[in-house]
Amino acid sequence: MSISHNSLAPALFDAMQRGGFSFVTADVMQPLLQSAGELADWPAFAASWNRLGPDPYLAAKGRFRRRRHATFTASAHGGVELAAHQAHYQSLQYNALQGDIERWFEPIEPVIAGGDSLRTxxxxxxxFFGSLAPSVSRWHVEVHQFRIEASADAAGEPTPEGSHRDGVDFVLVLLVDRHNIASGTTTIHAPDGKSLGDFTLTHPYDSALIHDPRVFHGVTPVMPLIPGEPAHRDVLVVTFRAKP
Incomplete structure (x- = not known):
């Protein structure tokens, strides 16, 4: 389900309740974000993707991407607070490629973690996720900066684990930048594999919102439009998981 420029948050809420996902175009997402706070540092926020470190765990599998990671906590009646730096963990049930291991990544830079754009x-x-799950009192929140690079010799794999769930409650995938790439289409599937929708994040702020227990998601590989020139896809992924 896709939210058009004529739709506002209630339509987004309804789409998530009905189908378990929604694609949101930048002309809708940016004002929704601005209703929650400031985006004054967006240029510096986007430029921080140029300083991501390599993912050593994926490199060990013969693949490549760059990333940083941070963990936050949130409560129903409080704000979102940065937590101590910690490992990212998924079970094999949710990540057959890299599950059942603690993965430590370089932390998101403090100026970015505490900056206007990420806080907003x-x-x-x-x-929004709290409105969809009003009974949840505490959240475990993880934030991932990803850069997928592509070359004429090797496609970039935004989701090397294939169509998957993250093992959380809610997911936001927000495009920060894409340069000289083709494809990178986000796909949504039912648990039985039936296709439910697809959408290519093309402009900064284009987003996918996902109710993770209900649907699977993936992203098609990216290739450079002009071989030999730098090509990348930069996204921010935010996950919310209810804490017991």
């Missing part, structure tokens, strides 16, 4: 994105997610 987290405030929006907290309010």
């Amino acid at each position: 994105i987290l405030a929006f997610c907290h309010a």
Whole structure:
């Protein structure tokens, strides 16, 4: 389900309740974010993707991407607070490629973790996901910066684990930048594999919102439009998982 420029948050809420996902175009997402806070540092926020470190765990599998990671906590009646740096963990049930191991990544830079843009994105997610799950009192929140690079010799794999669930409650995938790439289409599937929708994040702020227990998601590989020139896809992924 896709939210058009004529739709506002209630339509987004309804789409998530009905289908378990929604694709949101930048002309809708940016104002929704601005209703939750400031985006004044967006240029610096986007430029921080140029300083991501390589993912050593994926490199060990013969693949390549760059990333940083941070963990936050949130409560129903409080704000979103940065937690101590910690490992990212998924079970093999949710990540057959890299499950059942603690993966430590370089932390998101403090100026970015505490900056306006990320704080605004987290405030929006907290309010919106909280409205979809009002009984949840505490959230475990993880934030991932991803850069997928592509070359003429090797396609970039945004989701090397294939169509998957993350083992959380809610997911936001927000495009920060794409340069000289083709494809990178986000796909949504039912648990039985039936296709439910697809959408290519093309402009900064284009987003996918996902109720993870209900649907699977993936992204098609990316290739450079002009071989030999730098090609990348930069996204921010935010996950919310209810804490017991």
